[in-house]
Amino acid sequence: MTEFVIGAVADFPDGCSTAVQAGKRTIAVFRVKDEFYAVNNACPHKGASLCEGEVVAGELIVRCPWHHWNWKLSDGTLEADSRQALRRYQIFVQQNEVILVA
Ligand code: FES
Incomplete structure (x- = not known):
C-alpha cells in the first residue's frame, strides 16, 4: 500500500466527485x-x-451514470444486492492534505 497526497481539502468542495490517479488505478473520490x-x-x-x-x-449513494445502479458510499455495497461491492480505499485528511491509500 502506498499513500498518495491527492490535494488540499479545499481542492475537494462539499459534494464534489472526482477521479484521481493512484499508480495504475483510477479511483473515484467523493466528498460529502x-x-x-x-x-x-x-x-x-x-x-x-x-x-x-x-x-x-442524504443517502450516501452514488448512482451509476449508465444504468443507475445505486452504490452505498458508506460500505461500497450495491443497494439492491449487498453481495456486490465496490473496492474501497482508505482516505483521510492530515494537516489539510487529502491522503489516499492504494
Ligand atoms: S455500468 Fe451499468 S450500472 Fe454501472
Whole structure:
C-alpha cells in the first residue's frame, strides 16, 4: 500500500466527485460534508466512470451514470444486492492534505 497526497481539502468542495490517479488505478473520490470516500472508479457492472454519477448526499449513494445502479458510499455495497461491492480505499485528511491509500 502506498499513500498518495491527492490535494488540499479545499481542492475537494462539499459534494464534489472526482477521479484521481493512484499508480495504475483510477479511483473515484467523493466528498460529502466533511467525509471523504474513495472507491474504484469503474462500475463493476459495465465499467462506467462512477465519479460521473449522481451523488445522493442524504443517502450516501452514488448512482451509476449508465444504468443507475445505486452504490452505498458508506460500505461500497450495491443497494439492491449487498453481495456486490465496490473496492474501497482508505482516505483521510492530515494537516489539510487529502491522503489516499492504494
Ligand atoms: S455500468 Fe454501472 S450500472 Fe451499468
